[in-house]
Amino acid sequence: MSLHYGTPQIVIGGVFVVLSVLLASAFVVIGLQAGTDVSVERVHRVGYWLRKRWLALLAAIGVVVVGLSLLDLPYASGGASGRTMVTVTAGQFFWTFAPDRVPVGTRVRFDLTSVDVNHGFVLYSPRGHLLGSVQAMPGYHNQLDLTMSQVGIYRIRCGEYCGLNHSTMDGSFTVTRR
């Protein structure tokens, strides 16, 4: 399976590039201005005025993005009613699924654990988009709710370093037509 950029990743990557370019430009400008002679009083007057706004801007952005994040948490909540429970067991270096296939449109609750060390369940759609990840931890059960909307084979890679064959620890989960 080849990997492809998902829409959320493209948007987030784009935001990062824009912010990085803005920051880098600011450092270039400040670096060029460093050779000039500006009085400390003026730097303090303008600089502190701007710093207050900079602080307010970052705080406001923080309130917004943290608030939005809280509305979109990936953690499973509530009962499993209406969901098909899929038990996922990880071990060095395998994945097992019970059941290992569901019809398209099924609302699934993945219940993950590990029989040995920590593993990472990284789920890719049949089109090669990374959908999300959750850890498989020995002694614990992490639960992820997902609606399987595409027909085909979903691939799983290990996302937590687990030993020698970590990079080849693959699995698959099939979504069939109804």
Added chain:
Amino acid sequence: MEAATATPAPPGILHPQAVAFVGEARQIERRAGFMFGVTGITLVAAMGVLGLLMRFTQADDTGLSPAWFYRLMTLHGVGMITGVLLVMMGALWYVLHPVVPLRPGRMYASYTLVVGGAVAVLVATLVGGFGAGWTFLPPLPFFPVGQWPVWSESLFLVGNLLVGTGFFVYCLDVLEQTTTASGGLSRALGWQYLFGREPEAPAPQVIAATVVAIDGLLSMTAGSAIVLGLLGRTYDSGVGIDALVAKNLVYFFGHSIANLVIYLAAGAIYVMLPRYAGRPYEATKVFVAGWTASLVFIATAFSHHLYMDFVQPMWAQVGSLVASYFALLPVAVITIYSMTMLVWGSRYRWTLASTLFYVGLAGWAIGGVGAVIDSLIPINFRFHNTVWVVAHFHTYLMMTVVLWALAFVAHLLERETDRTSSPTLRSATIGLLLVGGYGLTGTWFVAGALGVPRRYAVQPAGTVDYSKVGAIFALLFALGFLACIVQLAPLARTAWARRHTTSTGESPGLAAGHAVAPAGADPRVDERPPGRAGAPLGTAAHLGFAVAFMVVAIVAFFPGIVDASETSTRYHHLDHAGQFLFGVVVGLLLGSFAAVSRLLGDHPAWGLTAVIVAPATMMLLMVPRVYEPLESNDVQHALFHLAMAAFGLVTGLGATRLTPLGGRFTAFLAVAMTLMFAAAMTGGAS
């Protein structure tokens, strides 16, 4: 801010106006700077070569086996963090010692412990084949699939313990001395100034160092608890591990030490960058408030490593989300923004050191953006453990901390020789570092957005080209690093030739007026252990609390409680923690009596040894193999529990040999360590 000195340093390589606030560095400061700086840079260079090798391996260009890839990955992680930690410990010591009488003995001890730890990790990985990653996420060390023997995992853990202990010793000395010199914790943190009770704040590096010391002590305690628990597991397979608690402790230790490196650096930058801008950096109320916020954020942000462990309590997830974002504010507003204010229109003196200081600020800003994006839980869901994470932490570790590490050594050499490299050579070097560094991290950002997981010896099909391009950029960065060393070599030769002709200099006092080291002081004065001003339990309130704790803790000896606790390993360890607490409080009480204190003498080094060794020994004995055979014999069983209290007693008495605040804090940390141990370690029959 460094105060004016009687015999100012010649401006030379520095900004002409820096003469007003820069004094000559004393022999001991320069020695510490070079010792930590050169050792750290050497380690960084060696680990950089390993990193290069790993990137070429991911590009399918070396033929290195996955087994060796993971050994090198493990060593690269621990070694690189240790290398930059060493440089920044030296850098902060270099700028803090002029205003706070840090003890050279503690400095040498921490250096020896950290370097000893690095050597142990080197042997464990390269000879022993240990390859569980620098995070050694439990229980992975005990599932080697035939790759490493028990001795190598033990040695690796001992190495981590030594590095952590070395940093603990360093942080404790910093905390004891900043608080003693400033007149208390609230003064050292600048709170008296913040709330208008004092007219001036302490020097910025004092506030930064105090915050780093507190968070360093907390996180090293967590690290010791889990590493000691895992060490017990290496010689007793009956020891069980709670994977979730263990992961929290590992990241409290690992994330924090990696994170604190940059905060150590910030404390040093507040002093060194102004020397090229000709404007002193002064602590303001915003600065004090920001560092107080950082004190909390640094200690709580680590939990974002557990976002995808859905069983982590929701309050921890939300708390970490808030801390991870808002940790940005003090960094972006106080450190980075304020540093650019110093530079703006200052007729900045561009040297190799000052250029590296400046471009390092950009790395923190850009890497910080990548980190903050990933710290938002819905985004982390799609980026967790992809190479995006590798990208953002390399941006601020490689493009900030490593550049600042080079800058610090360059600064020392420039000051020794009053020379720097040619502008042409410097520009080419900086160009290589910037293109190579951002090119390398850029390939990781792009591959991370694609969904390539991290720590893959073999890259997913169709993604090898990212590694090939990344490897070329890594090579460019390595050339830039090498070019820096080549430029510094002639300066080092000159400095070496002049090493006996330098003066001992000034020791400006704290800005708040709590001067502690007299001007022109002989450096040998610092060899004296400072006297302890008072006992840890010196007031009626202290005594009241101590008695209350003792009354509660004595319950841990009641036969009914002991029997009940043995139904569960956790409760059993909790009972041991109660007995230890009882001993600690008794020790603190006894050692606070003047007669006992006189009898024990003024031996802070012995006190420090006791508060580190006694609880550690106790936890190494808390394994089923040791205590289960004793449970069938009532006398032996009772003696074992009394031994727990005896370890506490030694710890408590040792704590009374430290400063009052240092003693109380280390006693608290020792008890906290036993509680964390109880939470993380399970298994055994009881």
